[in-house]
Structures are given as structure tokens and as C-alpha cells.
Amino acid sequence: MNKIWAELVDHRRSTSATTITELFQNNPSRFQSFSAESDGILLDYSKTSLDETGLELLLELAEQADLGSRITEMFRGDQINVTERRSVLHTALRRQGDTPVLVAGEDVMPDIRHTLQRMESFAGAIRSGDHKTATGARFTDVVNIGIGGSDLGPVMATLALSPYHDGPRCHYVSNVDGADITDRLRGLDPQTTLIIIASKTFTTTETMTNAETAIAWLRAALGDQASQHPAAVSSARDKTAAFGIPPERVFGFADWVGGRYSIWGPVGLSTLIAVGRDNFRAFLSGAAAMDQHFQTADLRYNLPVLLGLTGLWHSNICGYATRAILPYEHRLARLPAYLQQLDMESNGKGVTLDGSKVARASGPIVWGEPGTNGQHAFFQLLHQGTHVVPAEFLIAASGHEDALSHQHDRLKANCLAQSEALMTGRSTEQARRLAESRGYGGDDLERMAAHLTLPGNRPSITLAYPRLTPFALGQLIALYEHRVFTEGVIWGINSFDQWGVELGKELAVNLLPPLQGASDPSKDSSTLGLVAKLTQPKPAT
Numbered sequence: 001m002n003k004i005w006a007e008l009v010d011h012r013r014s015t016s017a018t019t020i021t022e023l024f025q026n027n028p029s030r031f032q033s034f035s036a037e038s039d040g041i042l043l044d045y046s047k048t049s050l051d052e053t054g055l056e057l058l059l060e061l062a063e064q065a066d067l068g069s070r071i072t073e074m075f076r077g078d079q080i081n082v083t084e085r086r087s088v089l090h091t092a093l094r095r096q097g098d099t100p101v102l103v104a105g106e107d108v109m110p111d112i113r114h115t116l117q118r119m120e121s122f123a124g125a126i127r128s129g130d131h132k133t134a135t136g137a138r139f140t141d142v143v144n145i146g147i148g149g150s151d152l153g154p155v156m157a158t159l160a161l162s163p164y165h166d167g168p169r170c171h172y173v174s175n176v177d178g179a180d181i182t183d184r185l186r187g188l189d190p191q192t193t194l195i196i197i198a199s200k201t202f203t204t205t206e207t208m209t210n211a212e213t214a215i216a217w218l219r220a221a222l223g224d225q226a227s228q229h230p231a232a233v234s235s236a237r238d239k240t241a242a243f244g245i246p247p248e249r250v251f252g253f254a255d256w257v258g259g260r261y262s263i264w265g266p267v268g269l270s271t272l273i274a275v276g277r278d279n280f281r282a283f284l285s286g287a288a289a290m291d292q293h294f295q296t297a298d299l300r301y302n303l304p305v306l307l308g309l310t311g312l313w314h315s316n317i318c319g320y321a322t323r324a325i326l327p328y329e330h331r332l333a334r335l336p337a338y339l340q341q342l343d344m345e346s347n348g349k350g351v352t353l354d355g356s357k358v359a360r361a362s363g364p365i366v367w368g369e370p371g372t373n374g375q376h377a378f379f380q381l382l383h384q385g386t387h388v389v390p391a392e393f394l395i396a397a398s399g400h401e402d403a404l405s406h407q408h409d410r411l412k413a414n415c416l417a418q419s420e421a422l423m424t425g426r427s428t429e430q431a432r433r434l435a436e437s438r439g440y441g442g443d444d445l446e447r448m449a450a451h452l453t454l455p456g457n458r459p460s461i462t463l464a465y466p467r468l469t470p471f472a473l474g475q476l477i478a479l480y481e482h483r484v485f486t487e488g489v490i491w492g493i494n495s496f497d498q499w500g501v502e503l504g505k506e507l508a509v510n511l512l513p514p515l516q517g518a519s520d521p522s523k524d525s526s527t528l529g530l531v532a533k534l535t536q537p538k539p540a541t
Ligand code: F6P
Pocket: 147, 148, 149, 150, 198, 199, 200, 201, 202, 203, 204, 207, 259, 260, 345, 498, 501
């Protein structure tokens, strides 16, 4: 094993008996030493088992992986997505100022700015009512049809920014399950609904199937005029044209924008229509501020780097297989799902850039739910279960509901209480006293004390920010993108491809004929048995 990794493992072995609470007792300024801030976003990683030596070793690991140079290469437009032979330049979509970004010697910024302006004038005209429906009315609703990165980003961001939402209502359809589009379109008026078909490739089965259904829905109400209601977001202009979408309603982006990194450009169109130009621009500039910080801050104080190193410490050195994303921000309800794709599709890899087997566990399992709801569901396992799950809390100093600030106080109290409870737990002695106070005695007392004991010493990090503004949302999403990048660089993997999803797509195509009556004896008996079960006659309703 590489020397620094070996030192980290040894260090953990020799210090694991020291609890997080003891680390605070030994260092009264631990919070100052193990927290960092950038443009109002605070990352507190002091409630983890990391100490100075551990952090120094992790920073050495980042240096050894030449993280600084890798960051420069990404922002510079080098072809770091080696398996797809592409640059990785989602950061150019939110770049501020006039400096050029070169891909194959050509500055891509004029095109990006031009597309943003086209998106803004289209969105502005939909919002103002200047761009009319086929019957001359105002669009009241927008339905974005897309999946994965063409869905999760705008869904997450539109919900997150709902206090700024003053445009038409936005709805999202992703699943090929006909239930999704049926339930979304129910109650909408095709005469006043704009359909955005969002697909980078414009070949994704789910999206193209739902798009056909939506067009049929429009056509039933509008006849030939239905063609005036769809717009498209894609990098495949030939395919959008073949689908019949006129070029003035197509918003393109280059193949060096990965699907899960695409919210910053045309994939964000529905969010832009919802919140308007100024708010969307603030969202971009928040992300640009985090880009700047990532590129310039010393690694020791660099938020994405620290978040990444803490993640590595937990997954590789402590052996914790998952991470829980716990936004104490109800409007970030879709953030865990968004980060699941961002993190697991990027870093769920088994080989390094040169094709050799990755030496240690790569991307962890990401899951989560907003607090306080999660407290009444799965937090029991976080506090007393046999798995240790590093928790990542997100919390704002203020909510948007000024008249309900007393509720926000409760939200903050709950968030801080959870990270404190995870760390301190409740000792058996405390549990015994509690059981006694509840009237238990004798054998019952000991048994009850065991149930009331919380082991504690469970790590968490907290991201705290002033308020969930468009700027703050941009910062947070870019922070997580760069955290994923940092971890991927240290594991030596390509965080920008997703070959693992291909096989299932191919097999789904092969399985359609058997499900529609054809026989395919080449399949295993489980698949054939399930095909038989799933092709039973419909139950009587
Ligand atoms: O199947 C995975 C994936 O390719 C994601 O990476 C992507 O975000 C999603 O499908 C949708 O792809 P598209 O935007 O091309 O429809």
C-alpha cells in the first residue's frame, strides 16, 4: 500500500480509542481549527474523528495526487474525461467575466453567452406573456420531460428556489412508468402548457417515450398547432430537428457538459422560467464564486477539498460505507436524490484512469431525507444501529418565512441537537439514572439502561449558510461537484463517464419482445419465470 495511505491507516488504528468528545476536551479551539468558510458558507467538520495529524496526511494525499494541477486541467478544458475523449467544462457555463476558455483552440465562451441570452429572452417572453400559446393565450404551466441529469437538477433547484418562483408553474416528468406523465398532466390545460423535452442525447428511451405521449396529448387538443408548444434542450440538434422542434426553440449545449453537471445551462431552462433572469444569474454567480474559491484557496482552507478529504477519511480509513445527506431545509428535499446521481454516477467506479482495479473503496452510498422528517424515520439507526453513518447536515441561519422565525429556531435547534447527540451519545451511567427516574429497578433497571444507552462518537459535518438564496444554492451545488472531483482525483478514477449504466439499457431493449409475446429461450429461468408472471392477463378491475 502507498506510504501515506498506510500511515493514515496506522494513525486511525492508534487514535481510534479517542472519542470525538475527547478531541474537543483536548483542544478548546477545535471548532476554529476544523472549520472553514467561503463567501458566507461555513463547513464545520470538527465533529469528526479527524485530528491534526490525520488532516495533514490527507492533505499530503491530495498533494500526492497533484490535485492542484488536476483542478487547473479541468478549468482549462483539458480532455480529462479520457474514456469519452472530452473536456469537462460545466464550470464554463457559469463563468463570470470575459476570459476565454479554449476547447481544441477555440474560445467556447461566446457560444455559451449567446445561448444564455437566447434562454433568457425565451424565458422572459414566456414569463411576460409575449411568447403566446398556439391560441394566443399566456402559458400558465411548463412541463419538463427528462431523466437523470436532465431532470434532477431543475427539479431540485426549482423547489429550492420556490420563494423566488414568480413565473408559470413548473412540473417534471421523468419515469417511463406511464403513471408519472398521467399524474403530471392531469389537471393541466394543453392549450396553455409548454413542454420542454430535455435530453442531452435525445435518445433516452424514457424521455423520448414520454415526449411522444406529451405530443399526442397536445395534438388531441390543438391539432397541427400542437407543434408550437414543445421546446427542446439537447446537444443533438439533428435529432431535435428530426423530432420536429424548430431551431428557435432548441437550446443546445456541448458534449463537454456532463448530464449530471448540466443544471447551469439549457437544462436549467425550466428553473429560469420559474425564477427569472436575475435569480438564475445569481445562482450561476454563486457557483462561480465557489469555482474561484476551489481554484485559489489553500488546500487546508478549501471547502470542496476539505469536504472531499473528510469523505475519504470516513469511507477509506474509518470504513463507513455510506453518507447521509440531511438538509434541515425543506426546500432541499430533492438534494439527496440530486447528490445521489452526482456522487454515485461520478464516483461509483471500480477501475482507475489506466484501467487497473481501484485499490480501495471508491464512491460511498449516498442517501438522505430532509430534517426534521428523517428524525422520525431512520435516525434511530443513526443513533443506535450497528452501522456508523457519517451525517452531513445543511442548515440556514434564517428561513424565508419571517413571520415564522420561531419555527426556524426549532428547526435549527433540532439540527444542532442531532449532531450533538450523535457525538456525545448517552453513557450507560446516564442511561441508568434515566431509567431510575422512570421508575425502573433491579434487573429491569440494567436491561432498560442498555436500551437507553446511545454509543455516541458518531461523526457529522455541518454546512451552515445565511439563507437559501439563489447565490447560496449555486455555492452549495458547486461545492458538492468539486468535492466529488476531489475524491475522484485521489482515487485516480474518471468521475465523468458512466459506462455502468449501458448494459441495463441494452437488456431492456432485448426484453421488450418477450414481454410483448415473443419467446426468448436464451434467458435464465428467473428472468423467464418473471416474464411469465408479468405477462399474465390483466386482473379484472
Ligand atoms: O443513463 C444515465 C444517463 O446517461 C445520465 O448520465 C444522464 O443524466 C441521463 O441518463 C439522461 O441522459 P439524457 O440527458 O441524454 O437524456
